[in-house]
Amino acid sequence: MSGEFSDFTESKESLRLKIAIFGVGLIGGSLALCFKGKPGVEVVGHSVNAASTEKYVARGVVDWATTSVEEASKDADFLFLCVPVGRLEEYVDELASLPLKAGCIVTDVGSTKASVVRHADKLLPRGAVFIGGHPMAGSERSGVEAASLHLLENAYYVLTPTEGTSEEHILKLEKLLKWTRAHIVKTDAVLHDDIVGAISHLPHMIAVALVNQIAGYNESNELYRMLAAGGFRDITRIASGDPVIWRDILLNNREVMLKLVRDWQGEMERFASLLEEGDGEGVAEQFRRAGQFRSQLPERRKGMITSIYECYVDVPDHPGIIGKIATELGQAKINLSNLQIIESREDVPGVLRLSFQQSEDQDKATALLKSLNYAVHM
Numbered sequence: 001m002s003g004e005f006s007d008f009t010e011s012k013e014s015l016r017l018k019i020a021i022f023g024v025g026l027i028g029g030s031l032a033l034c035f036k037g038k039p040g041v042e043v044v045g046h047s048v049n050a051a052s053t054e055k056y057v058a059r060g061v062v063d064w065a066t067t068s069v070e071e072a073s074k075d076a077d078f079l080f081l082c083v084p085v086g087r088l089e090e091y092v093d094e095l096a097s098l099p100l101k102a103g104c105i106v107t108d109v110g111s112t113k114a115s116v117v118r119h120a121d122k123l124l125p126r127g128a129v130f131i132g133g134h135p136m137a138g139s140e141r142s143g144v145e146a147a148s149l150h151l152l153e154n155a156y157y158v159l160t161p162t163e164g165t166s167e168e169h170i171l172k173l174e175k176l177l178k179w180t181r182a183h184i185v186k187t188d189a190v191l192h193d194d195i196v197g198a199i200s201h202l203p204h205m206i207a208v209a210l211v212n213q214i215a216g217y218n219e220s221n222e223l224y225r226m227l228a229a230g231g232f233r234d235i236t237r238i239a240s241g242d243p244v245i246w247r248d249i250l251l252n253n254r255e256v257m258l259k260l261v262r263d264w265q266g267e268m269e270r271f272a273s274l275l276e277e278g279d280g281e282g283v284a285e286q287f288r289r290a291g292q293f294r295s296q297l298p299e300r301r302k303g304m305i306t307s308i309y310e311c312y313v314d315v316p317d318h319p320g321i322i323g324k325i326a327t328e329l330g331q332a333k334i335n336l337s338n339l340q341i342i343e344s345r346e347d348v349p350g351v352l353r354l355s356f357q358q359s360e361d362q363d364k365a366t367a368l369l370k371s372l373n374y375a376v377h378m
């Protein structure tokens with residue numbers, strides 16, 4: 001096994017590791033594929049439907065599967081809740097009524113975090129630790145048929161520990177998640193819902209509204225559908241998301257969504273005024289601003305194995321600090337393939353993401369920056 005990954009079987013006390021996945025669909029199935037076959041690891045799938053459990057095993061996504069929550073959770077070290085957001089609290093309730101392994105970690109992959117994190121306090125008396133999770137990768141497809149070993153590779157994977165979550169448990173989950181090759185980002189659950197509402201849930205609502213608007217026009221003239229080409233396809237792929245998954249997400253995050261929809265209406269009103277006034281410069285300025293921001297989006301190179309060695313450096317708010325770090329790495333002959341400022345954490349002024357094509361460069365950069373008293377995270 002590659003040294004880059006953690007091997008839980010290295011320590012004698014955890015020779016076997018049981019991972020239970022509840023809901024082996026797009027995300028649950030992709031996680032299962034990342035864990036299955038690792039030494040000492042047993043991956044169990046759960047579905048409420050017996051035919052689905054047979055399918056999970058037949059497709060080789062899990063080692064075995066069951067329709068019993070009790071059987072799946074018994075002695076499990078990690079329990080992943082991968083069902084629609086509207087079902088998460090029921091699973092927490094059911095687990096809270098079962099004898100779970102002491103110190104086991106229960107996590108979820110739901111696209112909203114605040115409500116499930118609050119609800120999961122119920123697990124504490126069971127000796128289980130809940131850490132909310134949300135991999136920022138996915139697709140408009142659903143079901144175990146859409147699961148992929150590479151889905152989460154290079155994506156951000158958000159964890160939302162609370163003040164009460166011990167560092168030991170966070171590290172344990174992070175260690176397991178290394179098998180996904182995703183990059184962990186930690187944030188508060190409420191802040192997660194605000195931000196993800198804006199960058200994921202709002203775009204899904206807009207895509208659906210746009211498709212439905214055009215579908216309405218198409219009823220009187222089929223040319224709308226026939227001529228819809230690149231632009232329409234690009235902006236509307238996500239309108240094909242699973243209706244139940246998205247119903248649950250939007251309802252769960254509705255307070256945030258209502259504000260975002262109103263802000264969106266404001267943006268459209270602004271556009272309408274510019275057109276009413278024939279303000280061409282104003283329209284062009286809207287495109288310039290949007291293009292500038294969009295060009296700064298992180299590149300998502302899913303499944304690519306170049307440039308996956310990354311580290312994060314907290315950067316104090318000094319002028320010239322980024323140039324200074326780049327110069328220090330250059331002088332040490334460390335090859336940097338990308339450098340990007342991200343603002344994903346509340347508690348530091350900024351975070352710099354450094355990417356390398358070689359793991360040796362990542363190791364050398366981490367050691368150098370630590371020796372220069374920078375806070376470096378992997």
Ligand SMILES: NC(=O)c1ccc[n+]([C@@H]2O[C@H](COP(=O)([O-])OP(=O)(O)OC[C@H]3O[C@@H](n4cnc5c(N)ncnc54)[C@H](O)[C@@H]3O)[C@@H](O)[C@H]2O)c1
Pocket residue numbers: 022023024025026027028047048052082083084085087109110111112134135136137138139140141142143144242245249
């Ligand atoms: N689709 C995405 O792009 C994406 C990305 C990140 C996180 N998520 C989140 O991951 C979770 C799973 O989404 P997915 O895209 O994998 O969906 P999916 O439909 O592919 O999988 C959902 C799984 O839950 C099971 N399930 C559905 N309804 C159920 C019910 N009533 N009771 C018990 N099990 C039920 C299904 O059998 C399936 O195994 C959701 O909470 C979603 O918000 C989705």
Ligand SMILES: O=C(O)C(=O)C[C@]1(C(=O)O)C=C[C@@H](O)C=C1
Pocket residue numbers: 110111135136137138139140199200201238
């Ligand atoms: O790529 C897509 O199709 C997605 O919809 C993925 C996406 C997103 O909006 O980025 C959707 C929902 C998730 O909770 C996380 C990721």
